Amino acid sequence: MNRSFDLRSDTITRPSAGMRSAMADAEVGDDVYGEDPTVNRLQEMGAALLGKEASLFVSSGSMGNLIPIFLNCGRGGELLTHERSHILHYELGSLAAIAGAMPVAVPGRRGILREQELASRLRPAAYHLPQTRMVEVENTHNLEGGNFYRLEELEEVSAFAKKHALSMHMDGARLFNAAIASGVAAERLASLADTVTFCLSKGLGAPVGSLLCGSAEFIAEARRVRKLLGGGMRQVGVLAAAGIYALEHNIDRLAEDHEHARRIAGALAETRWAALDPNEITTNIIFFSTPGHPASRVVEALAQRGVRASTMGESSVRMVTSLEVSGSDTEEVCGIIRGLAL
Ligand SMILES: Cc1ncc(COP(=O)(O)O)c(C=O)c1O
Numbered sequence: 001m002n003r004s005f006d007l008r009s010d011t012i013t014r015p016s017a018g019m020r021s022a023m024a025d026a027e028v029g030d031d032v033y034g035e036d037p038t039v040n041r042l043q044e045m046g047a048a049l050l051g052k053e054a055s056l057f058v059s060s061g062s063m064g065n066l067i068p069i070f071l072n073c074g075r076g077g078e079l080l081t082h083e084r085s086h087i088l089h090y091e092l093g094s095l096a097a098i099a100g101a102m103p104v105a106v107p108g109r110r111g112i113l114r115e116q117e118l119a120s121r122l123r124p125a126a127y128h129l130p131q132t133r134m135v136e137v138e139n140t141h142n143l144e145g146g147n148f149y150r151l152e153e154l155e156e157v158s159a160f161a162k163k164h165a166l167s168m169h170m171d172g173a174r175l176f177n178a179a180i181a182s183g184v185a186a187e188r189l190a191s192l193a194d195t196v197t198f199c200l201s202k203g204l205g206a207p208v209g210s211l212l213c214g215s216a217e218f219i220a221e222a223r224r225v226r227k228l229l230g231g232g233m234r235q236v237g238v239l240a241a242a243g244i245y246a247l248e249h250n251i252d253r254l255a256e257d258h259e260h261a262r263r264i265a266g267a268l269a270e271t272r273w274a275a276l277d278p279n280e281i282t283t284n285i286i287f288f289s290t291p292g293h294p295a296s297r298v299v300e301a302l303a304q305r306g307v308r309a310s311t312m313g314e315s316s317v318r319m320v321t322s323l324e325v326s327g328s329d330t331e332e333v334c335g336i337i338r339g340l341a342l
Contacts, residue, residue: 004306005333007264010174010202010257010284010322019205019245026241030234031057032227038237042244046211049247050175050190050198054219055211057240059231061173062091064197064212066099067225069134071218072167072195075100077133080118082108084143086171087136098229102130110280111141112153115160122164135161138171139178139189143312146261146285146320148178151188158192172198173210176251177283181258194218203254203284204246205323208239250323257284257321260330264319267334273298273342274317286319287312293342305336 006012015023029035039057046055058064065087073079079095081087083105087095095101106117113135123132137157140148149157161168170193172178172186179186190196195214200206212222226232233239265281268274268288276288290298295311302309310318325333 002306003332004308005329006308006324007319007321007333008308008310010320013203013205013322013324015205015207015242018249019242022241022245023238026237028235028237031236032232032234036235036237036240038244039240042240042247043211045244045247046198047213049186050196050213051187052190052196052213053216055213056219056222056226057233057236057243058197058210058212058226059208059233060201061086061171061197061199061210062094063226063229063231064199064210065091065136065169065171066094066229067212067222068167068169068195068197068214068218069095069101069136070099070225071221072169073099073101073134076102076130078102078104078123078130079134079136080104080106080113080121080132080166081136082106082111082113082138082141084111084141085136085138086142086173089143101134104132110147111138111144112147112149113137113157114153115156118157118160132164132166134167134169136169136171137193138173140174140181140283140285142173142285145280145287146174146177146283147280148181148283149189150182151184154189154192167195168193170196172196174199174202174283177203177254177258180255181282200243200246203257203322204250206239206242206246209243211243253323254284256327257323258282260284260321260325260327261286261319263330263334264321264337267337270338271340273340274337284321288317290315290317298342301340301342302336305340307333307336
């Protein structure tokens, strides 16, 4: 059978043998009682990595984004977020449906929020106007091709939030990709936001889970909201063990995913059916447009040759590298791309 290369997402990563064995050996307890030693260890590790007082193991990145909005935006409060952010497009409107927040979509080149655009959407203090309460940044930015915040850009948003007493949340589903690409430690990036969520279940290779990080006081409240949302988990150390393994083994190797994405982007740029600027591919996500063909046609043709990608609208395709795609797989994928004439 011909081999197939799955580039649809980095969420398709499967636990390795080492990770599975760590899961099998995990010591567990009832985490709603706070008695799962493996969960407690993972939460301590996550907080320490990001230089925050505490962290909370949650079922998904979506829950890790929803809880801080629930706690810090307030019903009817406004949240400034990029117009193509994950919380706006892919979290089923939970910020409005559950947290009661009013999202304000802010434009920004390649996913980056700038002070000027934010400032023009800030509400003046007036009793008849909704009030701006929060700003949310996505780092790296999924729909903007995995683009990451440069340190000074993040400092700008952080200073704006502080100046206007807004709570700042970072959707760092791929925070470690951002840290590697920017050359700035995850801890430094995290220090610029009040709360940060990062996912264990994407490039880090764990089967499930995210960590929501913040102050001890915030995390104590977050724990209550997690329970409110039905997210209290019991002997969940079996999953936390996968998270610990991911943090111990799979952070540094994300650099390989970036290199593979860069090579694939280079191959795509050589074809007639894909248009992109390979210099813009700096992490593990590649977006390209498909001049002359519907995206679905390109995705189908690639799939027939064993390369799986995602259609992202009429004429846009996404590919994501991960630990499921090795260096030699990347070479094969590049060969298939170069050989595809449409
Ligand atoms: C940028 C970003 N934020 C949040 C999420 C949500 O993560 P989950 O699927 O675990 O809810 C994703 C998932 O793809 C994402 O790409």
